[in-house]
Amino acid sequence: MSRVTLVYFAWVRERIGKRFEQRDLPADVRTVGELMDWLKGQGAGYAAAFADDSVIQAALDYVHAPKDASLENVREVAFFPPVSGG
Amino acid sequence: MSGAVIPTCADIRLIGEGLDPGRELERFIAGLGDANVGAVVSFTGLCRGDGGRIAALELEHYPAMAERELRRVAQRACRRWSLLGIAVVHRYGLILPGETIVFVAAASVRRAxxxxxxxxxxxxxxTDAPFWKRERLPDGQPGGWVAAGDDDRTRRARWDDAPES
Incomplete structure (x- = not known):
């Protein structure tokens, strides 16, 4: 098991109902995509947040990351909708 | 290409209130300190009121990532062109119609x-900086989250055709 901090933004944060949390990940959760699949089973808010996971973006330790990116040695995982700044 | 040097005057800031584009432009030009500067181009992005439909925008951001991301984009620009200065100043928090959301400036020897x-x-x-806009309606209630613009990815993808030396 590895412990990570999960942080959520915009409507992902609203649906989950938390800004951040610490989680111990099961050994078979090794990538961003596997983490999203695992989180979907953690309650209705998570299921709603990740229902259309093709639009959700992730960052690993503050850097954009694709779904197949490895979580090895990662301390902070962020999930958010497409950005809309500027 | 001589673009490997990152200007020491790359000025990246996130601010919670009072972004004044006129003052930022003056400050940027005053801070260049390079007699070879022949061109400064700036862009100012404003909060639209949409004819009174929107009372304000609430801008959420990921503080630990936003400044890094803006700095990374500035460094890519510096690798691509010979620039003598870059400024990126971005607001977060509550922004009223007519107020400035973002100020960007670039300086070079010639205008192109x-x-x-x-x-x-x-x-x-x-497409890359972690900010999210949410509308606030005239009755004070939160409105919808602003979706990313459809053409934003297309506009960004145009730059991928040209190599970055």
Whole structure:
């Protein structure tokens, strides 16, 4: 098991109902995509947040990351909708 | 290409209130300190009121990532063109119609590079910088989250055709 901090933004944060949390990940959760699949089973808010996971973006330790990116040695995982700044 | 040098005057800031584009432009030009500067191009992005439909925008951001991301985009621009200075100043928090959301500026010897760099910075900022806008309605209630613009990815992708030396 590895412990990570999960942080959520915009409507992902609203649906989950938390800004951040610490989680111990099961050994078979090794990538961003596997983490999203695992989180979907953690309650209705998570299921709603990740229902259309093709639009959700992730960052690993503050850097954009694709779904197949490895979580090895990662301390902070962020999930958010497409950005809309500027 | 001589673009490997990152200007020491790359000025990246996130601020919670009072972004004044006129003052930022003056400050940027005053801070260049390079007699070779022949061109400064700036862009100012404002909060639209949409004819009274929107009372304000609430801008959420990921503080630990946003400044890094803006700095990364600035560094890419510096690798691509010979720039003598870059400024990116982005607001977060509550922004009223007519107020400035973002100010971007680029300086170079001649105008072509500064024009391209300013547009490059904005196109990448729009798709990469972790900010999210939410509307606030005239009755004070929160409105919807603003979706990313459909053409933003297309505009950003145009830059991928040209190599970055």
């Amino acid at each position: 590079e500064a024009f391209l760099a300013a547009e490059f910075l904005m196109d990448h900022l729009k």
